[in-house]
Amino acid sequence: MSNPDGTTAVWVRDRLDGLWRDEDFVDWYPRDGRPGLSPAQLATVCVLQFLLGLSDRQAAEA
Template identity: 85%
Template structure:
């Protein structure tokens, strides 16, 4: 993470997201989205953060996945190691489809708003 700060001393929008919103979600908040017989390969809390970054930067799924793979500030925002290969863009599509089921997205938003009020 020192590399991200050294290369962007003033920070970036992606770095701001982590600095201000880190801990807003945890993987357990998404437990109902995944089967009980296994844990998802990619942290759902990280995927939620990618969705926020995707919205902020107006990125497609493919562009967001590429940014996670290539941009130091995105890796910082997701607390990923620099050599982390990221994920295929279809992972974001699958994640959003899971959130769209039932009222999962609304519950996640309510939880996020409650945590922001507490902070």
């Protein structure tokens, strides 16, 4: 295993898993069509981005 102690991303995922569901964000998206990304996953990525102090570009590249 390359990271026996885990990574920040895994730590965040393990602790936030189930905190948000896509249904929690239903009012934020139009009724026609489907969002390209899971809103719950996007919320988790935003938390990770904040914790790691990454810019939008850095987060997208990571």
